[in-house]
Amino acid sequence: MQPEIPFFRPGAFENYGNLVTTLSNYNTKERFDLISLLPKCDFESVIEFGCGDGTNLSFFAKELNTKLAVGVDVCNSQESKGKNFTFHHKTVEDFLESNQQVFDVIILSDVLEHLYNPWTALSKLKKILSKNGFLLISVPNIENITLADKFFSGNFFYERTGLMDQTHIRFFSTKTLTKYLEISGFKVHASGYRPDSSLAKLRSEALSGLDKFDQISLNLENASIKVSTSNIENKFGQQVLVAACHA
DSSP, X not given: OOOOOOOOOOOOOTTTTSOEEEOSOOOOOOOHHHHTTSOSSOOOEEXXXXXXXXXXXXXHHHHHXXXXXXXXXXXXXXXXXXXXXXXXXXXXXXXXXXXXXXXXXXXXXXXXXXXXOHXXXXXXXXXXXXXXXXXXXXXXXXXXXXXXXXXXXXXOOOBSSSTTBTTOOOOBOHHHHHHHHHHTTEEEEEEEEEEOGGGHHHHHHHHHHHTXXXXXXXXXXXXXXXXXXXXXXXXXEEEEEEEEEEO
């Protein structure tokens, strides 16, 4: 008999949203997918909100050969010390309230979904983006079929990490993120999706079906989703990726 897996009860993040200092390893990944959305041109400065240990920020600073790199995070990780960037131990909101600098590249890698008021943040971010600069965003894809299955089956439970991370308080689709950027004074320069590795096999099967038909149906527990070549990335993408600039 298999032991019962303890049910995950969300809420174990008493310090979430408050400034904390930790010795634990708060890693970030090098976001090749985001940097690929940028045009080939010179960038003098880059800032990343939610920079963690600075791995991704250092990667961007090196690849873009910037003169100024700035990281902002509520978590002051020991791993962020000694890196080639200036670190600010602040929330997104507090930094935007006091900052006077302008940046060529602004990175929000998995950040907007954690903000209570991302719409105000976007409007303020526009003010610190240089005239020819770019705002890079990645957010969980609310149209991912795994999430759709959770919605329609009623199994909408939060998890420690991932698409249903317990600290996610806002949710976005490609359409809504694009619209929110538009009303905040941005326009989308480029966009894409971060693949969901857990759906790789099903995606491959769906593509095989689309070789024969213009559209196929994926039957979930309590719903059926129509998939075509025009929306397959949208349904199988784990994250929505966007590069935006001034409208």
